[in-house]
Amino acid sequence: MTNGSRLHIELRDKQSPWARRLRDLLALMVSDLGGCENCSEAEKSLVRRASMLTLQLELIEQKWAQSGGEASDKSLITYQRVANSLRRILESIGLKRRSRDITPSLTDYLRQRQEEHGAEEE
Template sequence: MPRSSARSATPKPEARTRVGNGSVVLSGVDGRSLEARRYREILAALVSDMGGDPSEAQEQIARRAAMLAIWCEGQDTAAALGTPIDVAAYTTASNALRRLLETLGLKRVPRDITPTLAEYAARRAAEKAQAA
């Protein structure tokens, strides 16, 4: 019987690139720059929002979203400083970022801030005690 030509889905650590094994986020980029640090922050937040264990496809989309977010933040800064920006490019990037985030399924979930009955009663008692 001939050998299967299918390869292992996960290569051995020594066969992976530095990007693939996580020791480098962006190949060939000084990780100490402001942009590189911000990129890592955004990417980590996106991965956390996905539950901390993204698939490779989700990771790739999150990387693109992080890069677009950095670019948009740079344009925000330029505009705030009075530097003219390309509004069409900014709008395109913002819409692409929104679509990537929708693809990842990231949505704002409202937090329930309604107090429990016990919390409400305790707050009312404290207010009455202060008024007296």
């Protein structure tokens, strides 16, 4: 996650639906925090845990859907505990989406204008 491409965990099958969903959740949550460059290491750690807990809840829900919506008492208790843990983590990092400043620097803006102007003359 240091450069936005690693999870800091080694997945056996990086192309499995499970691994892809985990990467998607991680990217979405980091984006909500304004991008990797705007996250502290503590926030990155919490985002990894929140992503994994979200995935586990989705897998439990999928099992319930495949069994016609039936859930055992044990699975309901597990689901409730995981959901509560996830809520506490999400409250720690904030539940609101943070905007990221995408305004180009003056140097970048002038370079872009110069490139556009040069392309028009050709």
